[in-house]
Amino acid sequence: MAAQxxxxxxxxxxxxxxxxxxxxxxxxxxxxxGELRRLIGGVSERMLAxxxxxxxxxxxxxxxxxxxxxxxxxxSLTPLGQEAAEKVSALADWIEIRLPSILEAKREKI
Numbered sequence: 236m237a238a239q240x241x242x243x244x245x246x247x248x249x250x251x252x253x254x255x256x257x258x259x260x261x262x263x264x265x266x267x268x269g270e271l272r273r274l275i276g277g278v279s280e281r282m283l284a285x286x287x288x289x290x291x292x293x294x295x296x297x298x299x300x301x302x303x304x305x306x307x308x309x310x311s312l313t314p315l316g317q318e319a320a321e322k323v324s325a326l327a328d329w330i331e332i333r334l335p336s337i338l339e340a341k342r343e344k345i
Contacts (some may be wrong), residue, residue, distance in 0.1 A: 248289040253278050257286050258312070258320040259327060261296065262303055265311040295319050 236242035248254050252273065256276040260266065260274045272283055287310060301307040312320055332339070 238242070245293050247293070248286070248293055248322060251286065251289075253282050253286040254290060255323045255327060257283070257290060258295065258316065258323050261310060261316070262320045262324060263313045265309045267309055271310065290316065 236297065245288050256275045256278070257271065260271055266274065268283070268287075271287075272278060272280065276288075287296055287298065291298050294313055296315065297313050297316075299309045299311075301309075
C-alpha cells in the first residue's frame with residue numbers, strides 16, 4: 236500500500252484496460268501484433284504497442300523478432316506471465332458471470 240512501492244507500477248500495467256486483455260489473449264498461445272490487435276477489439280496500435288512493452292519490461296510477455304522481410308514479431312507469455320494471466324482471467328470470468336447483478340446494482344443507483 237506504500238505510495239512508492241514498485242509493485243504499483245506492475246499492478247497498473249497488469250490491470251490496465253488493455254493489460255488484462257493482452258494477458259488473456261496470450262493465454263492461448265503465441266500471437267503476432269496484428270493478430271492481437273484483431274483479437275482485442277477497440278485497442279489502438281499505439282496502446283497495444285505500449286501495453287506489450289510494459290508487460291515485456293515486467294517480465295510477463297516474451298517478444299521474439301524474426302529478421303525477415305517483412306518484419307515478423309511474435310508475442311507469448313513467460314511462465315510468470317502465464318501465472319498472472321490465470322489471476323486476471325479469474326477476475327474477468329467473475330465479472331462476466333456477475334455482470335447481470337452488477338448492471339442491476341448500477342440501475343438501482345440511478
